[in-house]
Amino acid sequence: MVTWRDAAVWLSGVLSVWCGGSLHVSAQSEPADSMMMLEGLVVTGQSARQRISGVQLGAERLELTKLSLTPALFGENDLIKSITLLPGVHGEGEGAGGFEVRGGTAAQNLVTIDGATLYNPSHVMGIFSTFNDDAIGSATLYKGPLPAAYGGAVSSVLDVGLAPGSMTDYHASGTIGLLAAKINAEGPVVKEKLSVAVAARRSYVDMFLKMVPEYRDIVMNFYDVTAKVRYNPCPGNYVDVSFFASRDNEAISKLMSMRWGNVAASANWSSRSGDVWRFVTTAGFTNYTADMGMDIMNADRTLDEYILNFSLNERVTLSLGEKHELEWGIRSELLRVKSAEWAMGPVREREVRSGWQNALWMAYSGSFGEHVSLSAGMRLSAFSALTGKRFEDFVAIGGGESPESGRHTYVDPEPRVSVKYSVDGHHNIKAGASVTTQNLHAIRSSSTSFPFDRYALTSVSVRPERAVQYGLGYAGMTEDGGWDWSAEVYYKDLKNVYDYIDGRGMFSDIDLESITLGGKGRGCGAEFMVRKNSGPLTGWVSYTWSRTRTRIPGINSGRWYDASNDRRHHLSVVAMFRINDRWNLSGSWTYSSGQALTAPDVKYELDGATCYYYSGRNGYRTPASHRLDLSAVYTRRGKRFTGQWAFGIYNAYNHYSPYIIYFEDDDTRPSGSRAVQRSLYGIVPSVSYTLKF
Structure with a gap:
């Protein structure tokens, strides 16, 4: 047993050691080559045994040390692009920075950083992730039944924690790359405090x-800028104050401009009372803004929107011995959403809505004997649509009528359960089910997460989106942990899924509810993964088969159709090779089948203009996307300084995956039209240099 006196330490994004607590290190938990040194303390990384020992179905506690070795675009270690290499997760597509989980959209994910919610976490056309990898201390992805402590998302939760500064030593680093530069600094202000x-x-x-x-x-x-201050007033207590800000700017001369970003802050007070009670109090704030200007063909348009989020959360944990634990908590959240405010010449229109979201939850986790473990909970969510001049603002051309409004509260019980049966110490079977709701609806104008998707809050007319998910999984490993594997299947049923009416888009009307309709959706899939954990060559292979469909009365003649984000097959192959203490090589190959596409069936002319007739929605497929990424990292460690060169090749065999597909006239073809594919990136080399001290 080794006593660790720092306030909290995260190892490989998995292990949390509390102030004044003890760290138990097993001498036989990992092969020697997976061990790492942390300021004089030798600990093991997340082993195969740790991965399969968790009760929660579909939870991925991310090994940041390994994900950072996977190839990334332009030499940047990208957390979001790295998790798309896992089963059940894939990127939105070429040029998009979001991720989709088990048939959901990027907007159906909850992304938090130290308890503050982030919206549209991506940078310039998906080239960079919102998260600076130097600032990340932990990350957990929940893609199956969510723990009762999380709500407000019907697809997944990505819970990211910033790394605290060292309480004893000063460290700094700087990186210069082809397209970006970054710096990082940490250290004590008052040692041990x-x-x-x-x-x-x-x-x-x-x-x-x-x-x-x-x-x-x-x-x-x-x-982007991140900062974290940690104060350790006494054993068993620490206070974190975290800050995050990002801003993107894109413009083409005076024709078009786009800007978007997040400003978020949170305060976390964690305390312990003996070995039995733990308390975490969190206050969070987020301001997401986006605006666009366009002046094309004498059409002067501007559009801006925002999401304001204020939250307060209390979480209490009671340990009932070594095998049983109770947790309960309360959360209150105030949302103010400007769906759109635009100007077309001298005319301005605006729509603003507000809502109050509250939740209570209680959860239990524990083991019964050597074979059965259980994690179960109930979350009770209540959402109230707020009315009055303080909470609503609607301005339409000619003083049009305000959309239907009124005070209305929705109460939704959300049970969650995961059960694990351990066949022996190396194999187990898991099953789970959950109900989740979401009250912030992103009405998507395309199949990628464009920063200007319009957002609608639950109201009298718009009901909470509700998902019921069932899952079954198996996980196993070899006796020495050198290999592990897993397989999971799931089925998801959704209600109150919203989409634009046929022929309507984001600029069609300021009243968003008047141009959208609601219906239902369903999805199913199977996920497989094999990992190699020891030796100089490590990596994994993952494959996902999935299908997602939507049915909305009034759209597609009321028939089921493939969702825009439906991808039938997704395959990832990742390899990392450690040559010696200085050189590390890595490569990844990904394949995704084409997205669903709405293509015209008939072309005709009306008053000299070309018109297209669409008989069904999403009846066609885009070409498949695939690429190979390679990287090599050279590290030289000195007594005071460590230098690191990172070389990379994005899309090594120069395959052009589709970014957007549109149709245009072509008199040389019998149909009189043709499909045109536009791509963003071919082969892209990269190099960066990092100096640490």
């Missing part, structure tokens, strides 16, 4: 674009 960690990143993509004459008028840049 107060520490701070700060990380910042800035891109300079447009500096390279200005070297090409036809791209000189293009603006494309971003910045």
Whole structure:
């Protein structure tokens, strides 16, 4: 047993050691080559045994040390792109920075950073993730039945924690790459009492674009800043204050401009009372803003929107011995959403809604004998649509009528359960089910997470989106933990799924409820994964088969149709090879079948204009997307400084995956039209240098 006196330490994003607590290290938990040194303390990384020992079905506690070795675009270690290599998860597509889980959309995920919610977490056309990898301390993805402590998402939860600064030593690093640079600094303000960690990143993509004459008028840049202050007043207590800010800017001369970003802050007070009670109090704030301007063909348009989120959360844990634990809590959240405010010349329109979301939950986790473990809970969610001048604002052309409003409260019970049966120490079977609801609806205008999707809050007319998910899984490992494997199947049923009416889009009407309809959806899938954990060559292979369908009365003649984000097959192959203490090689190959696409069936002319007739929604498929990414990292450690060169090749065999497909006239073809595919990236080399001290 080793006593660790720092406030809290996260190892591989998995292990949390509390102030004044004890850390138990097993001498036989891992092969020697997976061990790592942390300030004089030798600990093992997340082993195969730890992965399969968890009760929660579909939970992925991410090994940040391994994910950081996977190839990334332009030399950046990208958390979100890394998790898309896991089963059941894939990226939205070329040029998009979001991720989709088990047939859900990116907007159906809950992404939090130290308890504060983030919206649209991506940078400039998906090139970079919102998260600076130097600032991340932990990350857990829940893609199956969610724990009762989480709500507000019908697809998945990505819970990210910022790394606290060291309480004893000062550390800093700086990285210069082809398209971005970043710095990171941490250390004690008062040793063993107060520490701070700060990380910042800035891109300079447009500096390279200005070297090409036809791209000189293009603006494309971003910045992000993270900071965390930790105060350890006494054993068993610590207070964290976290801050996150990001902003993106894109523009093409005076024709078009886009800006979006998040500003978030949170305060967390964690305390213990003996070995039995734990308390965590969290206050959070998020301000997501986005705006766009366009002046094309004498059509001067501007659009802006925002999401304001204020939250307060209390979480209490009671330990009932070594095998049983109770947890309960309460959360209150105030949302204010501007769906859109736009100007078309001198005319301005605006729609603002507000809602109050509250939840109570209680959960139990424990083991019964050597074979059966259980995690079960109940969450009671209540959402109230707020009315009055303080909470609503609607302005339409000519003073049009306000959409239907009124005070209305929805109460939804959300039971969750996961059960694990351990066949022996190396094999287990898991089953689970959950009910989740979501009251912030992103009405998507395309199949990618464009920053200007319009958002609707639950109201008298718009009901909470509700998902019921069932899952069954098996996991196994070899006796030495050198290999492990898993397989899971799931079925998901959704209600109150919203989409635009046929022929309508985000600019059709300021009253969003008047141009959308609600219906239901369903999805199912199977996920498989095999990992190699020991030796100089490690990695994994994952495969996912899934199907997602939607049925909304009034759309597609009321028939079932494939959802825009439906991808039938997704395959990932990841390999990491450690040559020696200085050189590490890695590669990943991904394949995703094409997305559903609505294509015209008939072309005709009306008053000299070409018109297309669409008989069904999403009846066609785009070409498949696939690519190979390679990287090599050279590290040289000195007594005071560590230098690291990272070389990478994105899309090594130069395959152009579809970014957007549209149709245009072509008199040379019998049909008189053709489909045109536009792609963003071919082969892209990268290099970056990092200095740590």
